[in-house]
Amino acid sequence: MDSIRIRGGKPLNGKIEISGAKNAALPLMVACLLTDETVTLSNLPHVADISTLINLLCQHGVQAHLNGQSNGNGNCNGRAISLTATSITSTEAPYDIVRKMRAGALVLGPLLAREGKAKVSLPGGCAIGTRPMNLHLDGLEAMGAKIDIDGGYMVAEAPNGLKGAEIRFETVSVGATEDLLMAACLAEGTTVLENAAKEPEITDLVRLLTAMGAKIEGEGTDRLVIEGQPTLQGADYKVMPDRIETGTYAIAAAIAGGRIELTNTDASLISSVLEILTAAGVSVEETEDGLIVSRDPASPIKGVDVMTQPYPGYPTDMQAQIMALMTVSKGASMITETIFENRFMHVPELTRLGANINVHGHSALVRGADQLVGAQVMATDLRASVSLVLAGLAASGETVINRVYHLDRGYERLEEKLAACGADILRIQGE
Ligand code: EPZ
Numbered sequence: 192m193d194s195i196r197i198r199g200g201k202p203l204n205g206k207i208e209i210s211g212a213k214n215a216a217l218p219l220m221v222a223c224l225l226t227d228e229t230v231t232l233s234n235l236p237h238v239a240d241i242s243t244l245i246n247l248l249c250q251h252g253v254q255a256h257l258n259g260q261s262n263g264n265g266n267c268n269g270r271a272i273s274l275t276a277t278s279i280t281s282t283e284a285p286y287d288i289v290r291k292m293r294a295g296a297l298v299l300g301p302l303l304a305r306e307g308k309a310k311v312s313l314p315g316g317c318a319i320g321t322r323p324m325n326l327h328l329d330g331l332e333a334m335g336a337k338i339d340i341d342g343g344y345m346v347a348e349a350p351n352g353l354k355g356a357e358i359r360f361e362t363v364s365v366g367a368t369e370d371l372l373m374a375a376c377l378a379e380g381t382t383v384l385e386n387a388a389k390e391p392e393i394t395d396l397v398r399l400l401t402a403m404g405a406k407i408e409g410e411g412t413d414r415l416v417i418e419g420q421p422t423l424q425g426a427d428y429k430v431m432p433d434r435i436e437t438g439t440y441a442i443a444a445a446i447a448g449g450r451i452e453l454t455n456t457d458a459s460l461i462s463s464v465l466e467i468l469t470a471a472g473v474s475v476e477e478t479e480d481g482l483i484v485s486r487d488p489a490s491p492i493k494g495v496d497v498m499t500q501p502y503p504g505y506p507t508d509m510q511a512q513i514m515a516l517m518t519v520s521k522g523a524s525m526i527t528e529t530i531f532e533n534r535f536m537h538v539p540e541l542t543r544l545g546a547n548i549n550v551h552g553h554s555a556l557v558r559g560a561d562q563l564v565g566a567q568v569m570a571t572d573l574r575a576s577v578s579l580v581l582a583g584l585a586a587s588g589e590t591v592i593n594r595v596y597h598l599d600r601g602y603e604r605l606e607e608k609l610a611a612c613g614a615d616i617l618r619i620q621g622e
Contacts (some may be wrong), residue, residue, distance in 0.1 A: 192620075193599075195592045195606060197583035198615035201594035202449035202488050205612035209441050209456035209481065210236040210603040211430035215392040217294040218369040219399050219430060220244055223253060223274035225377055228425030228481060233271040235430055239600045240292050245272070246598055247288045247295050252280030263271040263501045275425075279306050286343060292600070297366060299327060299345060300374030303336055304437030307346045313340065318572045320531040325584060326367035330358045332481040334371075334378055353529030355419055363388050364502040366417070369396055375417035376405040386417040390502040395431045395497060397572035402426035412577040415572075434460035435508045438603060439577055441465070442512045442610065445473040446519060448488025448583040451612055458482040467513060470495045471520065494559060499530050511537045518546035518561035519585050527554040535587070537575035544582050544590065565590040575600045580605065591619075 211234035220246070223230040235241060235257075245255050256273045275417035282302045289295035289312040293421050302309035315326060322469075328338050328345065333356040336349040355378050360367060368388040371546045373396070387393070389411060397410045403426045406418040443466055444451035458465060458477040465475045468484070472493045476483045486492070494517060499507040507530035517524035518541055528534045535555055543566045547558040565588035570576030576597045583590030595618070598605055606616045 192593070193595050194621065195580065195595050195598070195621045196286050196422070196517060196617045197565070197580065197590045197592070199563070199584050199586040199588070201445055201447065201588060201613055201615055203451055203584070203609070203614055204449045205448045206452045206454060207453050207608045207612065209384055209432045209437050209440070211238070212392060212395070212435075213238055213240055213601050214435070215243055215395040216241060216394050216430045218297055218373070218392065219296045220248060220272070220274060221301055222250065222373055222396065223397055224251065224276050224279065224298060225305060225373060225380035226423040226425055227277050229273050229275045230403070230425055231271060231400070233427070233429045235270045235272050236433065237270060237603045239596070240294065243288060243292045244295065247284060248274060248296065250281060250288070251284070251298065252276060252278055256294040257534055258465060259306075262550050281402050282306050282309045282377060284309070284311040284611040289314050293366070296324065296327070297370050297373075299347060300370035303331060303347050304353050304374040304377035307349050307352060309345075311345050311347075313343050313345060316538055326360055326362065327362045327370045330367060330371040331357050334374065334382065350526040352396075353378035355382040355417075357385070358452060359381045359385040360387065365390050365393065368393055372396060372407070372417065373400070375419060376400055376407075377422060378428055380419055382417045382419065384417070385413070387412055387413050387415050387500060389501060391431060391433065391434060399426060399428045402428055417536045417601060432456035432460065435506065435574075436504070437461055437481070438455045438464040438509045439512050439581070439602070440473070440608070441468060441482070442581055443584060444484040445471070445486050445492065446581050447614070449479070449613070450483060450485035452478070452483045453481040456481040464509050464513075465525040467495050467497055467505065471516065473498045475572060492516060492519060493561070494524040494557070498527040501530070507531060507555040508533060511574045512581055514538075514548070514555065514557060515578040515581040517557040518548065518560055518582060519563060520557075522559055524557045525554055526557060529553065536571040536573050537578045540575070540579055543568050544586050546582070562587055564588060567591045567593065570594045570597045572598050576603060577605070584609070
């Protein structure tokens with residue numbers, strides 16, 4: 192397994208091009224199951240989760256064609272993929288693929304809507320929490336599906352097709368909103384989704400589905416009204432910029448000091464993160480295609496309290512990164528996680544670097560340390576891993592992050608992007 196070695200203490204200066212959003216691209220790719228025509232997506236990030244989903248879609252009978260686009264420096268600045276599901280050859284999503292990536296379970300609604308049946312492995316829990324599927328299942332049942340759990344699989348049938356229904360989510364769920372939104376596009380009649388997630392990735396999906404001929408009202412709100420259509424058509428669509436990658440590199444500039452320009456992105460996608468960074472004493476300037484984040488290495492970071500919330504609140508996917516920043520603040524910070532029950536696995540690893548963090552239930556009290564000191568640490572999930580990279584940029588001496596395959600699931604060429612700004616960072620190939 193590869194590891195990443197960082198020699199910290201170097202300010203970062205330069206430009207980073209933000210990739211397309213993994214968490215938008217995954218549902219957009221799944222949407223190809225709703226039509227027998229071709230869906231082409233550009234600005235596709237080159238990360239492991241995308242490859243895993245391509246494998247899953249191909250075994251449902253989808254034909255996938257990838258086109259790389261190089262900018263001449265060996266950097267792949269966005270790829271395009273064409274996905275054609277002329278016919279669905281298998282409605283089964285096997286455990287071996289879905290266990291690697293929860294987003295694989297999103298095929299449930301679209302397969303059921305198009306084929307009237309689906310057998311999809313339960314994704315199971317993962318490091319950050321139990322992550323049940325009840326909202327997906329209850330919603331599809333309300334639309335007329337009959338679903339059993341058998342041998343670890345969700346076995347669903349709707350022989351007469353799905354019917355429109357009024358569904359109110361008891362918890363805001365990104366995945367359940369996406370799953371039911373896609374299913375509703377091919378259901379008979381009108382579906383209303385109340386208390387729907389409003390994350391920008393949902394808006395991206397609404398826009399692709401609309402380009403495919405779906406009739407959806409309420410884009411960007413928590414009430415989506417979908418008038419089902421008998422068929423959808425193909426479309427060409429550009430994946431939105433990755434707001435979590437944007438926020439992560441903004442925090443890289445903040446923690447290491449220096450000035451980084453982030454391009455091919457949109458500052459308004461991470462307003463809640465930028466508010467916190469500004470309160471912490473970091474400079475943020477919006478530009479036409481992104482933002483510039485800077486901090487004089489001599490000026491201190493202030494402690495700020497943070498609570499994760501559904502969009503437009505502070506994202507849970509940026510919680511580990513802000514905690515890394517707060518470990519070197521002058522002051523204290525209370526970080527509260529409200530979305531997932533177990534998303535503090537980075538705490539013991541940050542502590543190995545000298546961070547002073549006390550967890551009390553869903554909150555972590557972080558007292559700024561004078562200096563983090565490099566050590567060997569272990570990545571446990573995607574965002575926890577990147578928080579260790581960020582801490583390593585600030586730590587003195589050498590930090591080695593082991594098990595970086597988690598990082599490769601969601602960050603494209605992370606070490607290259609940071610090294611181009613002056614970070615002393617190197618990937619060490621494992622056996
Ligand atoms: C998406 O996961 C993202 N993944 C996650 O990003 C992100 O952390 C999460 O949304 C919250 O923003 C993708 O988009 C691929 P949820 P998802 O359903 O859809 C509970 C990353 O690091 N819930 O919004 O699986 C659930 O347990 C990843 O890139 C139910 O109770 O998250 C959680 O507490 C990690 N029943 C809350 O809702 C359900 O049926 C929000 O989860 C579904 C969810």
